[in-house]
Amino acid sequence: MSDPTPLVEVQDLKKHFPVTRGLILQRRVGLVRAVDGVSFTIQRGETLGMVGESGCGKTTVGRTMLGLYPATSGRVVIDGDDILHARGRDMLNIRRKAQIIFQDPYASLNPRWTVSSIVTEPMRVHKLFSSDRERTERARKLMALVGLNPNLINRFPHEFSGGQRQRIGIARALASDPSFIVCDEPISALDVSIQAQVVNLLEELQDQFGLTYLFIAHDLSMVRHICDRVAVLYLGVMVELADRHELYEHPLHPYTQALLSAVPIPDPRKDRARKRTILTGDVPSPLNPPAGCRFHTRCPIAMDICRQQVPEWREAAPHHWVACHAVQ
Amino acid sequence: MVDSLLRVTDLKTRFHTPEGIVHAVNGISFHLNEGETVAVVGESGCGKSVSMLSLLRLIPTPPGEIYSGTAIYRNDDLLKKSEQEMEDVRGREISMIFQDPMTSLNPVLTIGRQLTESLRLHLGMTQEQAEQRAISLLEQVGIPDPSRRLGDFPHQFSGGMRQRVMIAMALSCAPSLLIADEPTTALDVTIQAQIVELVARLRESLHMAIIWITHDLGVVAGMADRVIVMYAGYIVEEADVDDLYDIPSHPYTLALLAALPRVDRRRDQRLKSIPGAPPNLLVEPHGCPFAPRCEFVIEQCLAENPPLMSVGKNHASACWVAVKTGLPR
Numbered sequence: 001m002s003d004p005t006p007l008v009e010v011q012d013l014k015k016h017f018p019v020t021r022g023l024i025l026q027r028r029v030g031l032v033r034a035v036d037g038v039s040f041t042i043q044r045g046e047t048l049g050m051v052g053e054s055g056c057g058k059t060t061v062g063r064t065m066l067g068l069y070p071a072t073s074g075r076v077v078i079d080g081d082d083i084l085h086a087r088g089r090d091m092l093n094i095r096r097k098a099q100i101i102f103q104d105p106y107a108s109l110n111p112r113w114t115v116s117s118i119v120t121e122p123m124r125v126h127k128l129f130s131s132d133r134e135r136t137e138r139a140r141k142l143m144a145l146v147g148l149n150p151n152l153i154n155r156f157p158h159e160f161s162g163g164q165r166q167r168i169g170i171a172r173a174l175a176s177d178p179s180f181i182v183c184d185e186p187i188s189a190l191d192v193s194i195q196a197q198v199v200n201l202l203e204e205l206q207d208q209f210g211l212t213y214l215f216i217a218h219d220l221s222m223v224r225h226i227c228d229r230v231a232v233l234y235l236g237v238m239v240e241l242a243d244r245h246e247l248y249e250h251p252l253h254p255y256t257q258a259l260l261s262a263v264p265i266p267d268p269r270k271d272r273a274r275k276r277t278i279l280t281g282d283v284p285s286p287l288n289p290p291a292g293c294r295f296h297t298r299c300p301i302a303m304d305i306c307r308q309q310v311p312e313w314r315e316a317a318p319h320h321w322v323a324c325h326a327v328q
Numbered sequence: 329m330v331d332s333l334l335r336v337t338d339l340k341t342r343f344h345t346p347e348g349i350v351h352a353v354n355g356i357s358f359h360l361n362e363g364e365t366v367a368v369v370g371e372s373g374c375g376k377s378v379s380m381l382s383l384l385r386l387i388p389t390p391p392g393e394i395y396s397g398t399a400i401y402r403n404d405d406l407l408k409k410s411e412q413e414m415e416d417v418r419g420r421e422i423s424m425i426f427q428d429p430m431t432s433l434n435p436v437l438t439i440g441r442q443l444t445e446s447l448r449l450h451l452g453m454t455q456e457q458a459e460q461r462a463i464s465l466l467e468q469v470g471i472p473d474p475s476r477r478l479g480d481f482p483h484q485f486s487g488g489m490r491q492r493v494m495i496a497m498a499l500s501c502a503p504s505l506l507i508a509d510e511p512t513t514a515l516d517v518t519i520q521a522q523i524v525e526l527v528a529r530l531r532e533s534l535h536m537a538i539i540w541i542t543h544d545l546g547v548v549a550g551m552a553d554r555v556i557v558m559y560a561g562y563i564v565e566e567a568d569v570d571d572l573y574d575i576p577s578h579p580y581t582l583a584l585l586a587a588l589p590r591v592d593r594r595r596d597q598r599l600k601s602i603p604g605a606p607p608n609l610l611v612e613p614h615g616c617p618f619a620p621r622c623e624f625v626i627e628q629c630l631a632e633n634p635p636l637m638s639v640g641k642n643h644a645s646a647c648w649v650a651v652k653t654g655l656p657r
Binding site: 053054161163164191192193194195196197199200203218220221222224225226245248258259260261262263264265266267268269270271272276278279280282 | 371372486488489516517518519520521522524525543544545546547549550552569570573583584585587588589590591592594595598599600601602603605606
């Protein structure tokens with residue numbers, strides 16, 4: 001992983017949402033630190049997994065790095081372009097290269113548009129091809145590519161099943177010929193037998209077009225399957241980052257260990273025999289995150305230093321990064 | 329031989345809709361012993377929730393209609409009881425918890441009010457007795473500072489805590505059977521592990537039977553005694569938990585297990601996906617409902633729907649083909 005030019009570079013990204021009270025004279029009464037200093041890189045053709053409980057900021061990272069939410073601070077470079085400071089035509093150009101697939105295939109497609117309008121829209125926006133005929137032709141090819149019958153191109157989203165809609169979302173993301181796609185929980189709304197279909201499709205498309213993915217998910221089994229490296233987020237900060245098998249076989253951070261031990265294994269003997277670390281309580285509010293290490297309130301091995309000092313982000317083993325005072 | 333608590337025979341439920349008749353449950357039969365935990369596994373629309381709601385007579389009629397079957401619970405047929413008799417069964421004998429605790433709790437009533445209601449109704453407690461019992465119930469399900477939280481409203485609890493409140497409510501009258509309808513699906517894995525552990529602990533102390541409805545073959549592996557797999561309103565396989573995972577005998581079970589990635593294993597090939605989509609339940613079932621997606625399909629499958637047939641001790645599968653050999657049975 002020492003390739004000199006990663007496709008995606010994120011440095012100290014922060015996204016804080018103000019909490020206001022009052023209708024006309026809005027007073028700021030608090031700050032949700034949804035993402036509070038996250039840094040990582042993604043190599044060309046790589047899939048980086050991003051996992052954590054709900055509210056850990058994983059979706060906000062994906063949206064902020066594409067400029068869908070204005071970032072509070074930090075730097076995001078995608079294929080040589082600084083996305084957070086880009087304006088106008090530059091921004092448009094970056095958007096062509098970086099796309100997103102959303103979690104809910106019901107909410108992310110306009111119900112009044114035909115599949116044809118949905119899939120050709122990115123081409124119209126980016127002025128790809130000179131005529132509507134060519135764009136529709138390309139949309140038909142994309143439909144076939146994602147495993148949908150091109151003859152259904154004039155139908156509306158409600159005429160498709162959940163899995164098929166997610167395929168439409170994928171076709172739309174591919175329409176502008178991007179190099180990087182943020183996959184924001186693309187399979188969690190789908191049935192088990194359909195999940196494997198969509199994951200296999202994403203993998204095939206990656207092989208075919210050399211796509212780079214940020215794969216945001218809470219299903220740790222699927223992340224192990226599809227990702228090359230995995231980042232673990234907790235309350236807006238990264239606590240561990242490593243190659244997938246290293247992370248799943250030798251997790252260093254107590255949060256990663258607890259998260260992994262909570263994942264059910266579809267094997268009764270193994271599941272019964274295994275020792276679980278069951279975390280007590282819920283994730284604290286990001287409005288007022290705990291001082292020191294943010295995990296110390298739920299950590300089974302918390303020490304005094306964890307309550308006072310933020311642990312340093314460091315490379316504990318080759319390519320294995322962790323932020324924990326207890327890790328030697 | 330252990331006592332049978334519930335015996336369901338040939339249960340059929342359908343819905344009359346403007347588009348036609350939806351065949352949701354197409355004749356399922358199963359039994360449940362005292363203190364036993366059975367998992368009902370299947371994808372959305374397979375009839376797993378509808379069949380359990382039918383037992384409790386919670387299907388809105390119309391459009392729903394339970395048009396065949398018996399459900400013998402401790403010598404009485406649940407499907408023949410009057411609405412008034414059913415009210416004594418629900419909550420007291422059989423309790424149910426749902427996937428989304430926010431929609432099953434009343435948002436404008438305090439947790440205390442909702443918890444004490446069934447205690448006063450079913451057990452005839454006074455308000456004071458009921459409150460004492462409510463506090464001890466909340467304590468049992470692991471809610472910190474229970475006496476203060478009695479005055480809180482549902483929105484003041486987190487998702488995991490709300491599910492605990494639901495469980496406390498379901499257990500308030502010490503039922504003999506708890507039906508859990510995907511109680512952990514909306515929760516994070518860490519919270520899911522907490523809830524599964526809680527239910528397993530309560531099961532031991534209260535000696536109750538559990539029907540755990542889920543789409544996740546992983547969640548139930550560690551806690552179920554037996555597993556029932558449903559597809560398109562039919563039971564397609566039923567087995568003791570170890571046998572189901574060791575020697576799955578229906579092509580659908582086999583395919584579901586192969587489609588699951590494993591957190592504890594390296595796997596570098598593609599996942600095995602199941603082609604196609606679950607069938608349209610508006611169409612009258614003809615032949616085996618899984619046949620269009622099945623890799624073992626033979627001619628007989630298209631003509632005749634296989635009944636559940638014994639393939640081993642406590643193990644039944646509805647398939648004309650022996651999946652080990654790929655040959656007709």
